[in-house]
Amino acid sequence: MPLSEALRLALDAIWSSKLRSFFTLLGIIVSVAFLVVVVALIQGMNAYVRENLTGAVIGINAFQVRRTPISVGLLSDDEVRAIAKRPLISADDAAAVAAALPGARAVALQSGWPTPVSDVSYRDRLVGDVPIFGVTPPYQIVQDYRFAAGDGLADPDVRERRYVTVLGYEVASKLFDDPGAAVGKHVRIAGREVTVKGVVAAKGRVLGQSFDGFALVPFSTFESMYGRRKTTVVSVKMADAAEVAPAMDRAEEAMRVAHRLRPGEPDDFTVDKADALVAFWRDLTRVLFTAIPAVVCIGIVVGGIVIMNIMLMSVNERTREIGLRKSLGARRSDIRRQFLIESVVLAFLGGVIGVAGGWAFAGLMSVVTPLPARITAWSVGVALALGAGTGIVFGVYPASRAARLDPITALRAE
Amino acid sequence: MSDGIIRIRDLARRYVMGQETVQALRGVSLEIRRNEYVAIMGPSGSGKSTMMNVLGCLDTPTSGEYWLNGHEVSRLSDDALARVRNKEIGFVFQTFNLLPRASALSNVELPLVYAGMRTRERRERAAAALERVGLANRMDHRPNELSGGQRQRVAIARALVNQPSILLADEPTGNLDSVTSEEIMRTFAELHGQGQTVVMVTHEPDIAAHAARVVVLRDGRVESDRSTERAAA
């Protein structure tokens, strides 16, 4: 029997018991959809983390000298105690790092965690819980800020402890209908009158989190508003990615000299780049990527067993048909092929429905939740291959059972 | 002897059911020549269907020889047997045995599908076979849209479509009323008239009267084997 004929027969058989076919396939559909959705989400997150998050948090081609490491994952009590003993990062440290890195694009100081939040108001308008950062002007370079209106902070603002601010786009547009109108206006931050110098162009949202809801004030002004922070951070931006690693080494050296550490003494600071964040994410996805196949495998095996059962049932129900076909000249291989193709088509359909469902679900997720999703060709390929493969593996036994039937016995079956 | 299509010698078929064994055939010898019309008669349980199934290569004898067109069937492989069933034998069952979800045309096409024929040719051949049994205007009907007699005609067309050496029919009118039976018998007579070799099991003497030769089985043996008046005619 030609393949096209066998295919037609298989579709016909599947279609004639649509509902049963569908329920037969639930296991496969769900497993495959799960695979597609999870892979899509991980891939989406990966891309986001790579492209947006690290850049947004630390700056592109940038690293930081910090008192505490960028904390991702849990630190032991000992580590926490050791970190608590470290000296604060000072403006002198920033100067030492800057001196050691003449090629750096920017070396900035910024107030660290915990970032205070404050209401920012203009006349009768108010934006609540705006994070306030105290920074030196190079911070704006580290962050690649562009200005939608006005200018950034400048050295005299820090030196003279001026009450001026640069607003994130979101804050500015909530306070003033036209963010451009903000420049020169006096807003209130933490109960003080502060003059708006500029508005940073919108950076957009990452993982549903806005990066435009902040206010920058000069580092010195920040310290008189909120006091000295224990977690001041030095940010360094290099011209390109290749310079980052050697620059980190030199910064570490400069910091050890500035802190008068003896050889062999551990660093009492941390030089960190977004790698830590990326690495943490990579570890997380590695765990997911080992867990997913296990879950999918279980689903597929269960789905496959269901298919096998249904196919056995179908062989049973169609014993007379098999006998008839044999009496008309069907060979064993014809019958085997007919049932094998039926189970493969069935399982493959499950794969297709699963992929479509997973695709739709992933799309829905990225629309209604902040989670990004990115469908990858390989996950679709794997899903479809899994479906068809399941059909083959679990279809062999029922198909050969059907093929072995004796014509007259099968014809007599009731 | 060259025109002996079927030759069986000392054919026996035993069914073992637990402790019991049933001797359905106890040594049947028979020869059927080209263009014969043979009726098989005998009381219920005498082994008629068993013999037909063996002749149709649907069942294998316990012992004895079966030669079909000069080949000893019992020595054939499974695939070769399938080929014989496909090419040499047309089998008409009492219960029609049509695929319920397929049209009359598709049902008739089935043997050609297994013969590996291309779709276009298959359609033409199947349509011609249906025309031959007078069902040219019912090709797209499903079995449940046909009368009993029409269903049996579809089955006959299916049996004929691959131009078998021999047409075997096991009580083809057993499920039909007498008027329809008469029509079906006319069809068989016509086919025989066109040169088709026919072997048919029947209980009805007046149906057997259509045949040129009547073989009577009893207890798994040939009781009598004679030509009727009609044979001479």
Ligand SMILES: Nc1ncnc2c1ncn2[C@@H]1O[C@H](COP(=O)(O)OP(=O)(O)OP(=O)(O)O)[C@@H](O)[C@H]1O
């Ligand atoms: N599959 C089987 N298993 C066991 N015994 C069987 C089987 N098929 C037939 N027999 C027995 O073999 C004997 C012959 O049966 P067969 O069907 O050939 O009779 P028959 O002449 O066709 O009868 P009928 O006229 O009723 O159709 C019977 O005794 C029957 O019980």
Ligand SMILES: [Mg+2]
């Ligand atoms: Mg019988």
